[in-house]
Amino acid sequence: MTNWYKITSFTLLMKEMAGRPKIFDEEAALNKAAILFWKKGYEATSTEDLIQAMGVQRGSFYNSFGSKKELFINAINSHETNLFSRFKKQLKASNRPIQVIKDAFLSLADCPKEEHLMGCFAGNTIAEFSGIDEELAENAGKHLKALEEIFFKQIKSSQQTGELKSKIEARLLGKYLLNLWNGINITRRVYPDKNILKSLIEFQLEAIG
Amino acid sequence: MTNWYKITSFTLLMKEMAGRPKIFDEEAALNKAAILFWKKGYEATSTEDLIQAMGVQRGSFYNSFGSKKELFINAINSHETNLFSRFKKQLKASNRPIQVIKDAFLSLADCPKEEHLMGCFAGNTIAEFSGIDEELAENAGKHLKALEEIFFKQIKSSQQTGELKSKIEARLLGKYLLNLWNGINITRRVYPDKNILKSLIEFQLEAIG
DNA sequence: TCAATATTAGACTGATCAGTACAAAATTGG
DNA sequence: CCAATTTTGTACTGATCAGTCTAATATTGA
Numbered sequence: 355m356t357n358w359y360k361i362t363s364f365t366l367l368m369k370e371m372a373g374r375p376k377i378f379d380e381e382a383a384l385n386k387a388a389i390l391f392w393k394k395g396y397e398a399t400s401t402e403d404l405i406q407a408m409g410v411q412r413g414s415f416y417n418s419f420g421s422k423k424e425l426f427i428n429a430i431n432s433h434e435t436n437l438f439s440r441f442k443k444q445l446k447a448s449n450r451p452i453q454v455i456k457d458a459f460l461s462l463a464d465c466p467k468e469e470h471l472m473g474c475f476a477g478n479t480i481a482e483f484s485g486i487d488e489e490l491a492e493n494a495g496k497h498l499k500a501l502e503e504i505f506f507k508q509i510k511s512s513q514q515t516g517e518l519k520s521k522i523e524a525r526l527l528g529k530y531l532l533n534l535w536n537g538i539n540i541t542r543r544v545y546p547d548k549n550i551l552k553s554l555i556e557f558q559l560e561a562i563g
Numbered sequence: 564m565t566n567w568y569k570i571t572s573f574t575l576l577m578k579e580m581a582g583r584p585k586i587f588d589e590e591a592a593l594n595k596a597a598i599l600f601w602k603k604g605y606e607a608t609s610t611e612d613l614i615q616a617m618g619v620q621r622g623s624f625y626n627s628f629g630s631k632k633e634l635f636i637n638a639i640n641s642h643e644t645n646l647f648s649r650f651k652k653q654l655k656a657s658n659r660p661i662q663v664i665k666d667a668f669l670s671l672a673d674c675p676k677e678e679h680l681m682g683c684f685a686g687n688t689i690a691e692f693s694g695i696d697e698e699l700a701e702n703a704g705k706h707l708k709a710l711e712e713i714f715f716k717q718i719k720s721s722q723q724t725g726e727l728k729s730k731i732e733a734r735l736l737g738k739y740l741l742n743l744w745n746g747i748n749i750t751r752r753v754y755p756d757k758n759i760l761k762s763l764i765e766f767q768l769e770a771i772g
Numbered sequence: 773t774c775a776a777t778a779t780t781a782g783a784c785t786g787a788t789c790a791g792t793a794c795a796a797a798a799t800t801g802g
Numbered sequence: 803c804c805a806a807t808t809t810t811g812t813a814c815t816g817a818t819c820a821g822t823c824t825a826a827t828a829t830t831g832a
Contacts, residue, residue: 372830373778394695397606401820411781412821418779422820471694477749481690484752485680486603495753522766529750529763537746540686541738543693544704554738557731561770581800582808610790620811621791627809631790 380418383408387419388429392475395482396426396490427493434476434497438504445508452512455505455531456559462538463551470546474539476501502532509562520563527562534558589627592617596628597638601684604691605635605699636702643685643706647713654717661721664714664740665768671747672760679755683748685710711741718771729772736771743767 386408390399401422405415419425441458445451472478479494506528512518520527534555542551595617599608610631614624628634650667654660681687688703715737721727729736743764751760 371778372776372828374780374828376779395606395691397604398691398695400818402818411779413780413782413823416821468694471700473690473693478690480749480752481682481687482604482607484682485677486607491680491752498749498753526762526766529754529759530766532753533743533746533750533763533767535746536749537742537744540689540707540745540749541742543689543700544707544741545738550738553735554742557735557739558742580808581806583798583810585809609788611788620809622794622810622812625791 376414376418378408378410378414383410383418384425384429384432387425388433388475391426391429392433392478393472395478396422397482423490427490430475430479430494430497434500438497438500442504445504450517451508452517452562455508456562459531459534459538459555459559460552462542463548463555465542467546470542473543474535477536477539498532498536501535502528505531518563520561522562530561585623585627587617587619587623592619592627593634593638593641596634597642597684600635600638601642601687602681604687605631606691632699636699639684639688639703639706643709647706647709651713654713659726660717661726661771664717665771668740668743668747668764668768669761671751672757672764674751676755679751682752683744686745686748707741707745710744711737714740727772729770731771739770 387404390403390407394403401412401415404422404425405412408415410418415425419428444454444458448454476494476497480491480498483491483494485491506524509518509527509531510524513520513524538551538555541554545551596613599612599616603612610621610624613631613634614621617624619627628637653663653667657663685703685706689700689707692700692703694700715733718727718736718740719733722729722733747760747764750763754760
């Protein structure tokens with residue numbers, strides 16, 4: 355990411371650099387990489403795969419993204435940060451945020467099969483790297499903890515407003531939902547079936563009232 | 564597996580084959596391979612890694628185990644079959660089998676960190692291969708479905724004997740426990756902490772009464 | 773127009789990958 | 803002892819891996 359300045363508020367203050375201009379959109383290429391890493395995992399994705407999918411030449415790939423590992427970290431961080439930030443916005447905008455959480459889980463059931471088979475990017479990364487590469491595993495773990503934190507804060511606040519009747523500790527319910535998330539993202543690959551998943555998720559959501 | 568005859572009931576009837584004898588225990592070597600594949604996954608485990616860990620020469624490796632992929636399938640199948648067969652024996656031997664199931668989950672919490680980080684062999688394989696290699700993914704899926712079947716049968720039978728008070732459909736509870744298994748085997752890598760896992764599992768087990 | 777700068781395009785590199793070839797060694801039964 | 807058979811031990815192979823090198827190209831500001 356050599357042209358970070360393009361997306362900061364300082365953009366207008368920066369001088370344009372000399373040099374041949376990039377012919378690809380760095381953010382779009384990063385998203386392509388994220389989807390490929392999400393689908394196939396880190397080891398099974400070759401730099402050749404990435405270059406093809408991102409529509410970038412080999413030279414530009416290393417020039418813009420540093421290395422396969424750097425790209426992976428940027429890809430997962432950007433992907434998960436965007437996902438959770440959209441989720442937080444939905445919660446903020448709703449007057450029934452607990453229902454938004456429930457709908458988020460229920461929407462997992464209603465995916466095309468190909469999406470079921472991808473599971474959760476952060477969960478996949480934990481599975482691939484815990485005990486192998488602590489940098490990548492801990493980074494992915496942070497995203498899952500961030501998701502738990504979203505659940506926790508919303509549960510706590512909804513217990514205060516009364517939207518959520520359950521008196522069970524918000525910290526415990528947050529971990530319960532994280533564990534539900536982790537479980538469904540494996541189970542949906544064994545049963546990529548809308549009805550099975552829907553009834554399982556509905557049952558599990560009864561726990562939060 | 565060229566000397567399958569050694570472990571069948573026909574052993575005594577078979578003539579010994581001519582030829583230089585194996586200097587390694589095939590079953591022990593298979594277990595070593597299983598543990599390595601479990602720890603590192605398929606792609607990240609090289610044949611060199613396997614040969615080292617199994618204590619076998621390259622020639623013997625291919626002579627006895629065919630290929631990396633064949634070895635992987637045999638390793639996961641042997642590992643999961645043994646694990647679930649021991650579990651079934653425990654259930655059969657107990658007069659409180661539901662408590663055996665609960666203890667199995669609770670014992671997940673009380674593992675050394677290294678074991679937490681390994682998760683579930685079948686779950687890891689699903690995560691690595693669903694959408695990529697359907698043969699390996701479906702094979703792993705069969706093991707998870709076999710585990711669900713153990714839960715289901717025991718729940719159904721314990722609902723009849725009265726050990727289990729819950730009236731919730733046994734099929735749904737079976738899937739609930741499978742999903743708990745899948746979830747904990749990701750979550751324990753984010754929180755490889757006995758107390759956190761214990762309270763989470765205890766809470767989730769309340770659902771089955 | 774020209775120097776400075778950055779990206780493109782693709783050939784190239786050394787390491788590692790899974791798997792093979794094959795001669796030497798160790799066994800069996802005749 | 804010998805023929806048949808099987809495993810061992812190791813060198814080897816072609817493919818693929820992540821990453822490098824660099825000349826050509828396209829831009830900016832002077």
